[in-house]
Amino acid sequence: MSASWIDALIMPGRQLRQLDGGLLTALEPDDRGSAYDGRAAMYDRVIGSRLYNRLVWGSSPATYADFAATAVNRGHGPMLDVGCGSAVFTAAAYSSTDRPLILVDRSLGMLARAAERLDARGIHSGRVAYIQADLFDLPFRPQAFSTVASFGMLHLFEDLAGTMGALKSQVSPGGSLHATSLVGESPIGRRALALLHRSGEVAAPRTEGELAAAARDVLGPTSSICREGSMAFMSWHA
Numbered sequence: 001m002s003a004s005w006i007d008a009l010i011m012p013g014r015q016l017r018q019l020d021g022g023l024l025t026a027l028e029p030d031d032r033g034s035a036y037d038g039r040a041a042m043y044d045r046v047i048g049s050r051l052y053n054r055l056v057w058g059s060s061p062a063t064y065a066d067f068a069a070t071a072v073n074r075g076h077g078p079m080l081d082v083g084c085g086s087a088v089f090t091a092a093a094y095s096s097t098d099r100p101l102i103l104v105d106r107s108l109g110m111l112a113r114a115a116e117r118l119d120a121r122g123i124h125s126g127r128v129a130y131i132q133a134d135l136f137d138l139p140f141r142p143q144a145f146s147t148v149a150s151f152g153m154l155h156l157f158e159d160l161a162g163t164m165g166a167l168k169s170q171v172s173p174g175g176s177l178h179a180t181s182l183v184g185e186s187p188i189g190r191r192a193l194a195l196l197h198r199s200g201e202v203a204a205p206r207t208e209g210e211l212a213a214a215a216r217d218v219l220g221p222t223s224s225i226c227r228e229g230s231m232a233f234m235s236w237h238a
């Protein structure tokens, strides 16, 4: 059983199962989970590192954290973060708000790490739900959230329009969507993305222009993008 504020967001006919450690899952019991399981500690060390971000992507964790804080301050009520990972860049923003948070990831390892991190910051577990679910099969009512975030996710999937569409469908009228994506806008960033693509970690590298074109097609003219190095920050207001 989950709390009633969580139940109110769940699409009729969908159910969440309780797992160890206070996590919930929307996946079937035989689902094989995620390639990110078991990588959370390494993710925090490498991806959370200022040096790695500066050298490889020309971006900074501080800009990422500021973008997350902007998202948190837009809208009221429960906020959805799809692909929350270990909350390495978002924990500060999430501890600066009283909003209920729905943190979704396919990986239980990443969710458990996020829960540990937010617990350590004293965030009351009663206002955060950690839900294992797939971005392309979210268990929530359509348009249930005035703020939807998805950081570091858009570059993972070949179907960019489908990814944006799945996120858009969760945004309430007047709400907003905030997403980040790696883009190939520097020689080293392009090489790094191509390498990750060859190892099956990300989609074929895209430019900022390609991301902007998809955003215009799927989200319309109220989408905007800015960029620091190879990290693009996209916002859309419904």
Ligand SMILES: C[S@@+](CC[C@H](N)C(=O)[O-])C[C@H]1O[C@@H](n2cnc3c(N)ncnc32)[C@H](O)[C@@H]1O
Pocket (backbone or CB within 6 Å): 034, 036, 082, 083, 084, 085, 086, 087, 088, 089, 104, 105, 106, 107, 110, 133, 134, 135, 136, 150, 151, 152, 153, 156
């Ligand atoms: C690059 S990490 C980004 C994590 C976090 N948002 C950040 O910025 O540090 C991508 C995350 O997406 C999750 N993920 C990958 N595919 C997913 C899917 N189809 N549905 C939900 N989460 C997914 C992974 O488990 C991982 O935690």
